[in-house]
Amino acid sequence: MLGLNMFDHQDNIGECFQKSKVTITCNCRQWYMRTCIIMTVFGVCVICWCVYCTILIVRLTQELDDLRQSRDRVRHVNIPSNGVNSYPAPEVGLGDLGVVDSHLYVERTLIHQRVKRSKKDNQKPTKMRKEKKEKKKKTLKSAHFIPRSGLQPQHEHNYNSTIEVFRLAPWWVTTDSPFTVAEHGKFRVDYTGTYLIYAQVLYKHARPFASLGVVQHRPDTPRDMLQSIYCRQEIPTGQDRQLSNTCTLTALFQLQKDDYITLENFYIDPEITYSVNSTYFGAVLLS
Known part of the structure:
Protein backbone atom coordinates (compact mmCIF):
# COMPACT_ATOMS: atom_id res chain seq x y z
CA MET A 1 0.00 0.00 0.00
CA LEU A 2 2.84 2.29 0.80
CA GLY A 3 4.38 1.67 -2.61
CA LEU A 4 1.17 2.41 -4.40
CA ASN A 5 0.78 5.70 -2.55
CA MET A 6 4.29 6.76 -3.53
CA PHE A 7 3.57 6.09 -7.20
CA ASP A 8 0.32 8.06 -7.01
CA HIS A 9 2.13 10.98 -5.41
CA GLN A 10 4.74 11.03 -8.19
CA ASP A 11 2.00 11.06 -10.85
CA ASN A 12 0.34 14.05 -9.19
CA ILE A 13 3.65 15.93 -9.11
CA GLY A 14 4.16 15.30 -12.87
CA GLU A 15 0.72 16.50 -13.75
CA CYS A 16 1.20 19.71 -11.75
CA PHE A 17 4.55 20.34 -13.38
CA GLN A 18 3.06 20.00 -16.88
CA LYS A 19 0.16 22.33 -16.02
CA SER A 20 2.53 24.98 -14.64
CA LYS A 21 4.70 24.70 -17.76
CA VAL A 22 1.70 25.31 -20.03
CA THR A 23 0.63 28.31 -17.93
CA ILE A 24 4.11 29.88 -18.09
CA THR A 25 4.23 29.42 -21.89
CA CYS A 26 0.84 31.16 -22.37
CA ASN A 27 1.87 34.08 -20.17
CA CYS A 28 5.10 34.58 -22.16
CA ARG A 29 3.25 34.67 -25.44
CA GLN A 30 0.73 37.25 -24.17
CA TRP A 31 3.51 39.41 -22.78
CA TYR A 32 5.39 39.26 -26.09
CA MET A 33 2.32 40.23 -28.14
CA ARG A 34 1.50 43.15 -25.87
CA THR A 35 5.09 44.38 -26.01
CA CYS A 36 5.12 44.26 -29.84
CA ILE A 37 1.85 46.20 -30.09
CA ILE A 38 3.07 48.88 -27.68
CA MET A 39 6.40 49.27 -29.52
CA THR A 40 4.62 49.51 -32.89
CA VAL A 41 2.27 52.23 -31.69
CA PHE A 42 5.16 54.09 -30.11
CA GLY A 43 7.19 53.88 -33.34
CA VAL A 44 4.29 55.25 -35.42
CA CYS A 45 3.85 58.15 -33.00
CA VAL A 46 7.56 58.95 -33.14
CA ILE A 47 7.52 58.96 -36.97
CA CYS A 48 4.46 61.27 -37.09
CA TRP A 49 6.06 63.63 -34.61
CA CYS A 50 9.27 63.77 -36.66
CA VAL A 51 7.34 64.56 -39.86
CA TYR A 52 5.38 67.33 -38.13
CA CYS A 53 8.54 68.88 -36.68
CA THR A 54 10.25 68.75 -40.09
CA ILE A 55 7.35 70.56 -41.80
CA LEU A 56 7.23 73.17 -39.04
CA ILE A 57 10.98 73.81 -39.27
CA VAL A 58 10.85 74.16 -43.08
CA ARG A 59 8.03 76.72 -42.89
CA LEU A 60 9.77 78.75 -40.22
CA THR A 61 12.98 78.71 -42.26
CA GLN A 62 11.17 79.97 -45.38
CA GLU A 63 9.49 82.80 -43.47
CA LEU A 64 12.79 83.86 -41.93
CA ASP A 65 14.48 83.85 -45.34
CA ASP A 66 11.69 85.99 -46.84
CA LEU A 67 11.93 88.40 -43.92
CA ARG A 68 15.70 88.78 -44.35
CA GLN A 69 15.42 89.35 -48.11
CA SER A 70 12.75 92.02 -47.84
CA ARG A 71 14.03 93.85 -44.75
CA ASP A 72 15.93 96.47 -46.74
CA ARG A 73 12.97 97.06 -49.01
CA VAL A 74 10.53 97.46 -46.11
CA ARG A 75 12.68 100.19 -44.58
CA HIS A 76 11.77 102.55 -47.40
CA VAL A 77 8.01 101.93 -47.35
CA ASN A 78 5.84 104.85 -46.25
CA ILE A 79 3.34 104.10 -43.51
CA LYS A 136 6.70 100.79 -84.99
CA LYS A 137 5.76 99.48 -88.42
CA LYS A 138 2.54 101.49 -88.62
CA THR A 139 3.01 104.99 -90.03
CA LEU A 140 0.43 107.71 -90.36
CA LYS A 141 -1.12 107.59 -93.82
CA SER A 142 -1.79 111.07 -95.14
CA ALA A 143 -1.53 113.12 -98.31
CA HIS A 144 -1.73 116.72 -99.45
CA PHE A 145 -2.61 117.57 -103.05
CA ILE A 146 -2.00 120.85 -104.85
CA PRO A 147 -2.80 122.13 -108.37
CA ARG A 148 -0.40 121.29 -111.13
CA SER A 149 2.14 124.03 -111.78
CA GLY A 150 1.63 126.58 -114.55
CA LEU A 151 -2.16 126.64 -114.40
CA GLN A 152 -4.01 129.90 -114.89
CA PRO A 153 -7.41 130.87 -113.48
CA GLN A 154 -9.85 128.64 -115.30
CA HIS A 155 -13.51 128.84 -116.20
CA GLU A 156 -15.72 125.79 -115.89
CA HIS A 157 -18.66 125.98 -118.24
CA ASN A 158 -20.94 123.24 -116.92
CA TYR A 159 -22.70 122.16 -113.78
CA ASN A 160 -21.36 119.50 -111.41
CA SER A 161 -17.89 119.49 -112.92
CA THR A 162 -15.03 117.56 -111.34
CA ILE A 163 -11.83 119.47 -110.58
CA GLU A 164 -9.09 117.52 -112.36
CA VAL A 165 -5.97 119.55 -111.65
CA PHE A 166 -4.55 118.08 -108.42
CA ARG A 167 -1.27 116.26 -107.93
CA LEU A 168 0.54 115.02 -104.82
CA ALA A 169 2.62 117.78 -103.23
CA PRO A 170 6.32 117.26 -104.06
CA TRP A 171 7.34 117.49 -100.39
CA TRP A 172 5.05 114.57 -99.52
CA VAL A 173 6.28 110.96 -99.47
CA THR A 174 4.38 108.91 -102.04
CA THR A 175 4.30 105.75 -99.90
CA ASP A 176 2.51 107.62 -97.09
CA SER A 177 -0.47 108.52 -99.28
CA PRO A 178 -3.73 106.61 -98.61
CA PHE A 179 -4.99 107.59 -102.08
CA THR A 180 -4.03 106.81 -105.65
CA VAL A 181 -4.66 109.65 -108.10
CA ALA A 182 -6.66 108.23 -111.00
CA GLU A 183 -7.89 109.83 -114.22
CA HIS A 184 -10.58 112.49 -114.37
CA GLY A 185 -9.89 113.88 -110.90
CA LYS A 186 -10.61 110.69 -108.95
CA PHE A 187 -8.77 109.84 -105.73
CA ARG A 188 -9.00 106.07 -105.27
CA VAL A 189 -8.96 104.81 -101.66
CA ASP A 190 -6.23 102.26 -100.90
CA TYR A 191 -7.08 101.55 -97.23
CA THR A 192 -10.40 101.02 -95.45
CA GLY A 193 -10.89 103.28 -92.43
CA THR A 194 -11.95 106.63 -91.04
CA TYR A 195 -10.52 109.64 -92.89
CA LEU A 196 -10.27 113.31 -92.05
CA ILE A 197 -10.70 115.09 -95.39
CA TYR A 198 -10.17 118.79 -96.02
CA ALA A 199 -10.40 120.93 -99.15
CA GLN A 200 -10.32 124.56 -100.19
CA VAL A 201 -10.94 126.40 -103.47
CA LEU A 202 -10.41 130.09 -104.17
CA TYR A 203 -13.04 131.57 -106.49
CA LYS A 204 -11.92 134.67 -108.31
CA HIS A 205 -14.68 137.14 -109.30
CA ALA A 206 -17.08 135.17 -107.15
CA ARG A 207 -20.46 134.26 -108.56
CA PRO A 208 -23.67 133.94 -106.55
CA PHE A 209 -24.07 130.52 -104.95
CA ALA A 210 -20.59 129.32 -105.89
CA SER A 211 -20.33 125.88 -104.29
CA LEU A 212 -17.66 123.25 -103.67
CA GLY A 213 -18.35 119.62 -102.79
CA VAL A 214 -16.40 116.55 -101.69
CA VAL A 215 -18.26 113.46 -102.91
CA GLN A 216 -17.78 109.78 -102.11
CA HIS A 217 -18.27 107.20 -104.87
CA ARG A 218 -18.54 103.41 -104.70
CA PRO A 219 -19.14 101.02 -107.60
CA ASP A 220 -22.67 99.59 -107.77
CA THR A 221 -23.86 101.73 -104.85
CA PRO A 222 -26.50 104.47 -105.12
CA ARG A 223 -25.14 107.95 -104.55
CA ASP A 224 -27.69 108.73 -101.85
CA MET A 225 -26.23 105.87 -99.75
CA LEU A 226 -22.80 107.52 -99.68
CA GLN A 227 -21.43 110.61 -98.01
CA SER A 228 -20.95 114.05 -99.53
CA ILE A 229 -20.39 117.52 -98.08
CA TYR A 230 -20.78 120.97 -99.65
CA CYS A 231 -19.67 124.53 -99.12
CA ARG A 232 -21.74 127.30 -100.69
CA GLN A 233 -20.57 130.92 -100.70
CA GLU A 234 -23.52 133.17 -101.37
CA ILE A 235 -22.74 136.74 -102.50
CA PRO A 236 -25.31 139.18 -101.08
CA THR A 237 -27.09 141.48 -103.52
CA GLY A 238 -25.34 144.81 -104.05
CA GLN A 239 -21.90 143.56 -103.01
CA ASP A 240 -18.88 143.85 -105.29
CA ARG A 241 -18.89 140.67 -107.33
CA GLN A 242 -15.28 141.14 -108.37
CA LEU A 243 -14.11 140.08 -104.92
CA SER A 244 -12.44 136.71 -104.46
CA ASN A 245 -14.05 134.19 -102.18
CA THR A 246 -13.02 130.82 -100.71
CA CYS A 247 -14.89 127.64 -99.94
CA THR A 248 -13.33 125.50 -97.20
CA LEU A 249 -14.44 122.02 -96.12
CA THR A 250 -13.39 119.65 -93.34
CA ALA A 251 -15.22 116.42 -92.51
CA LEU A 252 -14.86 112.79 -91.44
CA PHE A 253 -15.50 110.06 -94.02
CA GLN A 254 -15.90 106.33 -93.49
CA LEU A 255 -14.29 104.91 -96.64
CA GLN A 256 -13.72 101.43 -97.98
CA LYS A 257 -10.93 100.22 -100.20
CA ASP A 258 -11.56 100.97 -103.90
CA ASP A 259 -13.97 103.82 -103.10
CA TYR A 260 -12.99 107.09 -104.72
CA ILE A 261 -13.36 110.75 -103.84
CA THR A 262 -13.90 113.69 -106.19
CA LEU A 263 -13.98 117.47 -105.74
CA GLU A 264 -16.96 118.99 -107.55
CA ASN A 265 -17.99 122.49 -108.65
CA PHE A 266 -21.71 123.17 -108.38
CA TYR A 267 -22.05 126.42 -110.29
CA ILE A 268 -21.89 127.32 -113.94
CA ASP A 269 -18.91 129.29 -115.15
CA PRO A 270 -16.86 129.70 -111.93
CA GLU A 271 -13.34 131.10 -112.16
CA ILE A 272 -10.92 129.22 -109.91
CA THR A 273 -7.49 130.45 -108.82
CA TYR A 274 -5.06 127.55 -108.93
CA SER A 275 -2.40 128.64 -106.47
CA VAL A 276 -0.69 126.26 -104.06
CA ASN A 277 -1.70 128.24 -100.98
CA SER A 278 -5.33 128.88 -101.86
CA THR A 279 -6.61 125.76 -103.65
CA TYR A 280 -5.74 122.35 -102.26
CA PHE A 281 -7.07 119.01 -101.05
CA GLY A 282 -5.86 116.51 -98.45
CA ALA A 283 -6.72 113.55 -96.25
CA VAL A 284 -5.46 111.77 -93.11
CA LEU A 285 -6.22 108.11 -92.35
CA LEU A 286 -7.14 108.13 -88.65
CA SER A 287 -7.87 104.46 -88.07
Whole structure:
Protein backbone atom coordinates (compact mmCIF):
# COMPACT_ATOMS: atom_id res chain seq x y z
CA MET A 1 0.00 0.00 0.00
CA LEU A 2 2.84 2.29 0.80
CA GLY A 3 4.38 1.67 -2.61
CA LEU A 4 1.17 2.41 -4.40
CA ASN A 5 0.78 5.70 -2.55
CA MET A 6 4.29 6.76 -3.53
CA PHE A 7 3.57 6.09 -7.20
CA ASP A 8 0.32 8.06 -7.01
CA HIS A 9 2.13 10.98 -5.41
CA GLN A 10 4.74 11.03 -8.19
CA ASP A 11 2.00 11.06 -10.85
CA ASN A 12 0.34 14.05 -9.19
CA ILE A 13 3.65 15.93 -9.11
CA GLY A 14 4.16 15.30 -12.87
CA GLU A 15 0.72 16.50 -13.75
CA CYS A 16 1.20 19.71 -11.75
CA PHE A 17 4.55 20.34 -13.38
CA GLN A 18 3.06 20.00 -16.88
CA LYS A 19 0.16 22.33 -16.02
CA SER A 20 2.53 24.98 -14.64
CA LYS A 21 4.70 24.70 -17.76
CA VAL A 22 1.70 25.31 -20.03
CA THR A 23 0.63 28.31 -17.93
CA ILE A 24 4.11 29.88 -18.09
CA THR A 25 4.23 29.42 -21.89
CA CYS A 26 0.84 31.16 -22.37
CA ASN A 27 1.87 34.08 -20.17
CA CYS A 28 5.10 34.58 -22.16
CA ARG A 29 3.25 34.67 -25.44
CA GLN A 30 0.73 37.25 -24.17
CA TRP A 31 3.51 39.41 -22.78
CA TYR A 32 5.39 39.26 -26.09
CA MET A 33 2.32 40.23 -28.14
CA ARG A 34 1.50 43.15 -25.87
CA THR A 35 5.09 44.38 -26.01
CA CYS A 36 5.12 44.26 -29.84
CA ILE A 37 1.85 46.20 -30.09
CA ILE A 38 3.07 48.88 -27.68
CA MET A 39 6.40 49.27 -29.52
CA THR A 40 4.62 49.51 -32.89
CA VAL A 41 2.27 52.23 -31.69
CA PHE A 42 5.16 54.09 -30.11
CA GLY A 43 7.19 53.88 -33.34
CA VAL A 44 4.29 55.25 -35.42
CA CYS A 45 3.85 58.15 -33.00
CA VAL A 46 7.56 58.95 -33.14
CA ILE A 47 7.52 58.96 -36.97
CA CYS A 48 4.46 61.27 -37.09
CA TRP A 49 6.06 63.63 -34.61
CA CYS A 50 9.27 63.77 -36.66
CA VAL A 51 7.34 64.56 -39.86
CA TYR A 52 5.38 67.33 -38.13
CA CYS A 53 8.54 68.88 -36.68
CA THR A 54 10.25 68.75 -40.09
CA ILE A 55 7.35 70.56 -41.80
CA LEU A 56 7.23 73.17 -39.04
CA ILE A 57 10.98 73.81 -39.27
CA VAL A 58 10.85 74.16 -43.08
CA ARG A 59 8.03 76.72 -42.89
CA LEU A 60 9.77 78.75 -40.22
CA THR A 61 12.98 78.71 -42.26
CA GLN A 62 11.17 79.97 -45.38
CA GLU A 63 9.49 82.80 -43.47
CA LEU A 64 12.79 83.86 -41.93
CA ASP A 65 14.48 83.85 -45.34
CA ASP A 66 11.69 85.99 -46.84
CA LEU A 67 11.93 88.40 -43.92
CA ARG A 68 15.70 88.78 -44.35
CA GLN A 69 15.42 89.35 -48.11
CA SER A 70 12.75 92.02 -47.84
CA ARG A 71 14.03 93.85 -44.75
CA ASP A 72 15.93 96.47 -46.74
CA ARG A 73 12.97 97.06 -49.01
CA VAL A 74 10.53 97.46 -46.11
CA ARG A 75 12.68 100.19 -44.58
CA HIS A 76 11.77 102.55 -47.40
CA VAL A 77 8.01 101.93 -47.35
CA ASN A 78 5.84 104.85 -46.25
CA ILE A 79 3.34 104.10 -43.51
CA PRO A 80 1.81 107.48 -42.57
CA SER A 81 -0.58 106.06 -39.96
CA ASN A 82 2.30 104.77 -37.82
CA GLY A 83 4.63 107.71 -38.29
CA VAL A 84 7.55 105.75 -39.74
CA ASN A 85 7.86 107.58 -43.08
CA SER A 86 11.49 108.59 -42.67
CA TYR A 87 12.73 106.11 -40.10
CA PRO A 88 14.50 102.78 -40.71
CA ALA A 89 12.80 99.58 -39.66
CA PRO A 90 13.48 99.07 -35.93
CA GLU A 91 14.80 95.90 -34.38
CA VAL A 92 12.21 93.43 -33.18
CA GLY A 93 11.35 94.06 -29.55
CA LEU A 94 8.49 93.94 -27.10
CA GLY A 95 7.98 97.69 -27.26
CA ASP A 96 7.87 97.84 -31.06
CA LEU A 97 5.26 95.21 -31.86
CA GLY A 98 2.91 97.72 -33.53
CA VAL A 99 5.53 99.00 -35.96
CA VAL A 100 6.81 95.50 -36.70
CA ASP A 101 3.31 94.27 -37.47
CA SER A 102 2.83 97.21 -39.83
CA HIS A 103 6.07 96.42 -41.65
CA LEU A 104 5.15 92.77 -41.97
CA TYR A 105 1.75 93.69 -43.39
CA VAL A 106 3.28 96.03 -45.97
CA GLU A 107 5.96 93.48 -46.81
CA ARG A 108 3.43 90.73 -47.51
CA THR A 109 1.34 93.12 -49.59
CA LEU A 110 4.35 94.10 -51.70
CA ILE A 111 5.37 90.49 -52.22
CA HIS A 112 1.84 89.57 -53.28
CA GLN A 113 1.68 92.45 -55.75
CA ARG A 114 5.10 91.60 -57.14
CA VAL A 115 4.13 87.95 -57.68
CA LYS A 116 0.91 88.95 -59.50
CA ARG A 117 2.81 91.42 -61.66
CA SER A 118 5.47 88.88 -62.58
CA LYS A 119 2.81 86.32 -63.54
CA LYS A 120 1.15 88.80 -65.87
CA ASP A 121 4.49 89.75 -67.41
CA ASN A 122 5.39 86.11 -67.96
CA GLN A 123 2.05 85.38 -69.58
CA LYS A 124 2.23 88.12 -72.23
CA PRO A 125 5.82 88.86 -73.16
CA THR A 126 5.58 87.69 -76.76
CA LYS A 127 2.29 89.51 -77.37
CA MET A 128 3.66 92.78 -76.00
CA ARG A 129 6.72 92.52 -78.21
CA LYS A 130 4.56 91.89 -81.27
CA GLU A 131 2.36 94.90 -80.45
CA LYS A 132 5.42 97.13 -80.09
CA LYS A 133 6.77 95.94 -83.43
CA GLU A 134 3.41 96.55 -85.11
CA LYS A 135 3.24 100.06 -83.66
CA LYS A 136 6.70 100.79 -84.99
CA LYS A 137 5.76 99.48 -88.42
CA LYS A 138 2.54 101.49 -88.62
CA THR A 139 3.01 104.99 -90.03
CA LEU A 140 0.43 107.71 -90.36
CA LYS A 141 -1.12 107.59 -93.82
CA SER A 142 -1.79 111.07 -95.14
CA ALA A 143 -1.53 113.12 -98.31
CA HIS A 144 -1.73 116.72 -99.45
CA PHE A 145 -2.61 117.57 -103.05
CA ILE A 146 -2.00 120.85 -104.85
CA PRO A 147 -2.80 122.13 -108.37
CA ARG A 148 -0.40 121.29 -111.13
CA SER A 149 2.14 124.03 -111.78
CA GLY A 150 1.63 126.58 -114.55
CA LEU A 151 -2.16 126.64 -114.40
CA GLN A 152 -4.01 129.90 -114.89
CA PRO A 153 -7.41 130.87 -113.48
CA GLN A 154 -9.85 128.64 -115.30
CA HIS A 155 -13.51 128.84 -116.20
CA GLU A 156 -15.72 125.79 -115.89
CA HIS A 157 -18.66 125.98 -118.24
CA ASN A 158 -20.94 123.24 -116.92
CA TYR A 159 -22.70 122.16 -113.78
CA ASN A 160 -21.36 119.50 -111.41
CA SER A 161 -17.89 119.49 -112.92
CA THR A 162 -15.03 117.56 -111.34
CA ILE A 163 -11.83 119.47 -110.58
CA GLU A 164 -9.09 117.52 -112.36
CA VAL A 165 -5.97 119.55 -111.65
CA PHE A 166 -4.55 118.08 -108.42
CA ARG A 167 -1.27 116.26 -107.93
CA LEU A 168 0.54 115.02 -104.82
CA ALA A 169 2.62 117.78 -103.23
CA PRO A 170 6.32 117.26 -104.06
CA TRP A 171 7.34 117.49 -100.39
CA TRP A 172 5.05 114.57 -99.52
CA VAL A 173 6.28 110.96 -99.47
CA THR A 174 4.38 108.91 -102.04
CA THR A 175 4.30 105.75 -99.90
CA ASP A 176 2.51 107.62 -97.09
CA SER A 177 -0.47 108.52 -99.28
CA PRO A 178 -3.73 106.61 -98.61
CA PHE A 179 -4.99 107.59 -102.08
CA THR A 180 -4.03 106.81 -105.65
CA VAL A 181 -4.66 109.65 -108.10
CA ALA A 182 -6.66 108.23 -111.00
CA GLU A 183 -7.89 109.83 -114.22
CA HIS A 184 -10.58 112.49 -114.37
CA GLY A 185 -9.89 113.88 -110.90
CA LYS A 186 -10.61 110.69 -108.95
CA PHE A 187 -8.77 109.84 -105.73
CA ARG A 188 -9.00 106.07 -105.27
CA VAL A 189 -8.96 104.81 -101.66
CA ASP A 190 -6.23 102.26 -100.90
CA TYR A 191 -7.08 101.55 -97.23
CA THR A 192 -10.40 101.02 -95.45
CA GLY A 193 -10.89 103.28 -92.43
CA THR A 194 -11.95 106.63 -91.04
CA TYR A 195 -10.52 109.64 -92.89
CA LEU A 196 -10.27 113.31 -92.05
CA ILE A 197 -10.70 115.09 -95.39
CA TYR A 198 -10.17 118.79 -96.02
CA ALA A 199 -10.40 120.93 -99.15
CA GLN A 200 -10.32 124.56 -100.19
CA VAL A 201 -10.94 126.40 -103.47
CA LEU A 202 -10.41 130.09 -104.17
CA TYR A 203 -13.04 131.57 -106.49
CA LYS A 204 -11.92 134.67 -108.31
CA HIS A 205 -14.68 137.14 -109.30
CA ALA A 206 -17.08 135.17 -107.15
CA ARG A 207 -20.46 134.26 -108.56
CA PRO A 208 -23.67 133.94 -106.55
CA PHE A 209 -24.07 130.52 -104.95
CA ALA A 210 -20.59 129.32 -105.89
CA SER A 211 -20.33 125.88 -104.29
CA LEU A 212 -17.66 123.25 -103.67
CA GLY A 213 -18.35 119.62 -102.79
CA VAL A 214 -16.40 116.55 -101.69
CA VAL A 215 -18.26 113.46 -102.91
CA GLN A 216 -17.78 109.78 -102.11
CA HIS A 217 -18.27 107.20 -104.87
CA ARG A 218 -18.54 103.41 -104.70
CA PRO A 219 -19.14 101.02 -107.60
CA ASP A 220 -22.67 99.59 -107.77
CA THR A 221 -23.86 101.73 -104.85
CA PRO A 222 -26.50 104.47 -105.12
CA ARG A 223 -25.14 107.95 -104.55
CA ASP A 224 -27.69 108.73 -101.85
CA MET A 225 -26.23 105.87 -99.75
CA LEU A 226 -22.80 107.52 -99.68
CA GLN A 227 -21.43 110.61 -98.01
CA SER A 228 -20.95 114.05 -99.53
CA ILE A 229 -20.39 117.52 -98.08
CA TYR A 230 -20.78 120.97 -99.65
CA CYS A 231 -19.67 124.53 -99.12
CA ARG A 232 -21.74 127.30 -100.69
CA GLN A 233 -20.57 130.92 -100.70
CA GLU A 234 -23.52 133.17 -101.37
CA ILE A 235 -22.74 136.74 -102.50
CA PRO A 236 -25.31 139.18 -101.08
CA THR A 237 -27.09 141.48 -103.52
CA GLY A 238 -25.34 144.81 -104.05
CA GLN A 239 -21.90 143.56 -103.01
CA ASP A 240 -18.88 143.85 -105.29
CA ARG A 241 -18.89 140.67 -107.33
CA GLN A 242 -15.28 141.14 -108.37
CA LEU A 243 -14.11 140.08 -104.92
CA SER A 244 -12.44 136.71 -104.46
CA ASN A 245 -14.05 134.19 -102.18
CA THR A 246 -13.02 130.82 -100.71
CA CYS A 247 -14.89 127.64 -99.94
CA THR A 248 -13.33 125.50 -97.20
CA LEU A 249 -14.44 122.02 -96.12
CA THR A 250 -13.39 119.65 -93.34
CA ALA A 251 -15.22 116.42 -92.51
CA LEU A 252 -14.86 112.79 -91.44
CA PHE A 253 -15.50 110.06 -94.02
CA GLN A 254 -15.90 106.33 -93.49
CA LEU A 255 -14.29 104.91 -96.64
CA GLN A 256 -13.72 101.43 -97.98
CA LYS A 257 -10.93 100.22 -100.20
CA ASP A 258 -11.56 100.97 -103.90
CA ASP A 259 -13.97 103.82 -103.10
CA TYR A 260 -12.99 107.09 -104.72
CA ILE A 261 -13.36 110.75 -103.84
CA THR A 262 -13.90 113.69 -106.19
CA LEU A 263 -13.98 117.47 -105.74
CA GLU A 264 -16.96 118.99 -107.55
CA ASN A 265 -17.99 122.49 -108.65
CA PHE A 266 -21.71 123.17 -108.38
CA TYR A 267 -22.05 126.42 -110.29
CA ILE A 268 -21.89 127.32 -113.94
CA ASP A 269 -18.91 129.29 -115.15
CA PRO A 270 -16.86 129.70 -111.93
CA GLU A 271 -13.34 131.10 -112.16
CA ILE A 272 -10.92 129.22 -109.91
CA THR A 273 -7.49 130.45 -108.82
CA TYR A 274 -5.06 127.55 -108.93
CA SER A 275 -2.40 128.64 -106.47
CA VAL A 276 -0.69 126.26 -104.06
CA ASN A 277 -1.70 128.24 -100.98
CA SER A 278 -5.33 128.88 -101.86
CA THR A 279 -6.61 125.76 -103.65
CA TYR A 280 -5.74 122.35 -102.26
CA PHE A 281 -7.07 119.01 -101.05
CA GLY A 282 -5.86 116.51 -98.45
CA ALA A 283 -6.72 113.55 -96.25
CA VAL A 284 -5.46 111.77 -93.11
CA LEU A 285 -6.22 108.11 -92.35
CA LEU A 286 -7.14 108.13 -88.65
CA SER A 287 -7.87 104.46 -88.07
